[in-house]
């Protein structure tokens with residue numbers, strides 16, 4: 168039987184471009200919505216057929232902004248997934264959603280398509296920050312979107328927040344976190360602002376109109392978030408991700424696992440297929456990626472050609488380094504001896520005994536029974552740890 172696969176569907180459309188974003192996404196391409204989804208469906212069907220309709224363990228519709236698409240088009244994309252892959256009835260199916268593009272009927276339509284998890288791009292609950300970031304929505308609209316999603320029946324919602332804006336006051340960040348916590352989402356993803364080349368933000372920085380984000384300032388805001396979210400009952404299971412958890416007690420059933428099952432596949436270095444313009448895939452120690460321009464993607468697929476733009480075979484040394492760098496991002500879980508042996512036939516000490524010893528001595532890594540993981544200090548200095556495992 169073939170390995171279950173995580174499926175990623177890229178929707179490269181947005182209502183407008185945010186100042187900091189360098190994702191493969193475009194505004195003003197509404198005329199390409201239909202041909203794009205037709206091509207996406209074709210790519211999905213052909214990948215499923217080549218592999219004999221394997222199990223699709225998760226589906227993640229990302230972008231871009233999937234919620235700019237009419238529900239009928241998202242329905243077509245999901246129908247292609249179900250036709251080409253065996254999708255379990257309880258498989259996690261996530262859609263990203265942008266508060267400026269959603270309302271209760273839109274969420275209800277997503278729910279009726281079988282989407283059972285939302286990742287809402289709130290970014291901030293401060294209107295001045297949202298404006299600075301070039302977002303198309305206000306804080307009130309972000310909150311209204313969350314409430315509309317709940318009313319439509321979503322019981323697994325993640326909020327994305329950005330921190331580390333130049334001059335962002337800790338008090339403003341704490342207000343954003345407090346407002347997010349007050350909504351009681353099941354999951355939160357927190358990202359530090361980075362200035363990506365070619366973005367409007369990079370141009371503003373280059374022209375002296377905006378300051379560069381500062382690492383020490385971002386670290387302070389990150390620690391504030393770690394403390395506030397822990398106090399609110401969220402478990403940090405990855406460097407940038409928190410989920411509500413709760414074990415079984417005599418009078419309480421265990422809570423569902425709200426960690427993002429799709430992203431766990433990436434961190435555990437398990438196989439996934441990405442569909443759409445610029446999407447990346449990983450299977451059998453090979454990584455490949457599609458052409459980025461939307462129209463080239465469409466015409467290649469329409470001509471019956473592959474959308475693949477490039478690929479790389481991953482040798483064992485690189486693969487082992489990746490397994491450490493990705494696995495150590497998982498705060499509690501870390502990298503397990505058993506997983507490494509199963510994937511590569513080699514144990515932790517044999518592969519990285521020297522590096523692990525050095526990092527343990529510096530208080531950045533800890534050895535537990537059958538696994539290694541970051542210490543609380545290692546979590547704050549992750550880059551110093553990861554560099555040790557770079558091939």
Ligand code: SF4
Pocket residue numbers: 180181183184185188189190192230231232265288
């Ligand atoms: S909505 Fe998201 S994907 Fe679209 S431009 Fe903004 S940050 Fe990028």
